[in-house]
Amino acid sequence: MRVAVGSENPVKVTATRRAFPDTVVEPIGVDSGVPEQPRGREETITGARNRAGAALTQTDADLGVGIEGGVAPVDAAAGHFLIMWAAVTDGDRWGVGAGPSLRLPDDVAERVAAGEELGPVMDDLLDTTGVAKREGAAGILTGHAIDRESALVHAVAGAAGPFLTDRY
Template identity: 65%
Template sequence: MYVAIGSENPVKVTAVERVCAEAETTALGVDSGVPEQPRGRAETVRGATNRAEAALSATDADYGVGIEGGVAERDTPAGLWLIMWAAVTDGTTTHFGAGPSIRLPDPVAERLRDGEELGPVLDDELGREELGRQEGAIGVYTAGRVSRTDALTDAVAGAFGPFLR
């Protein structure tokens, strides 16, 4: 099996490689076609889909995988939530999987509502650099109990599952 990954982010690549341990993989920097900070489920899923399709079309892989993290407002329970979605396509069919979702703290949420992006906000709030290429927001807000790689692995496994069963 040959899998093309629509990102060169090491966390996303590792998540795919965990799910597809026996596969040959290629990581490609592709355009998500959505803003740097996707907002809402539809935009986040569209980014994952675009990445999967672009990765597949740029290679002769059997599958293309796209992963996108975003934020979404919810009424119940109220707040701005971190979301993550994966898409896997074979060029004919696309399946999706979601990772865990957590409510973002109000100070972070307010900055995002004002138009900032999550990665730079967290780097600023926590005095860090490139948190999104490390444990990510999920790692920070679960005190390391769930890493970004763990969360994205769950999303990828959910999306790949229908192809692998």
């Protein structure tokens, strides 16, 4: 089986490889069709679906995978959260799955709510570059108990369910 992932981000590619072991995974840069910083579940899921569909149509892969990280306010938990969603398609069927949701610290949430992107905000606060291509905000905000890759593996595996089992 060949799987095309709609991103060249090494963390997203490795997460897809972990969710689809013994499978050829081909990264391809595609547009998500949503803002660089998706806001809310709907926009984040739409970005993941757009990436999966574009990855599939632009390759001769069997499945297309899209992964999108976003931010969303959660009223019941009184805060802004980092959210992660993935989509998988074979062109006819779709699967979607989510990774963990992590509450953003107030100083980060304020900047994100004001319109900044999470990755650059984290880079600025940590005085570094490329956090999104390494441990991600997930790693920083959990003291490295999880990292971005492991969080995204769960989203991709959840989205892949309809293609990995006959339970759907």
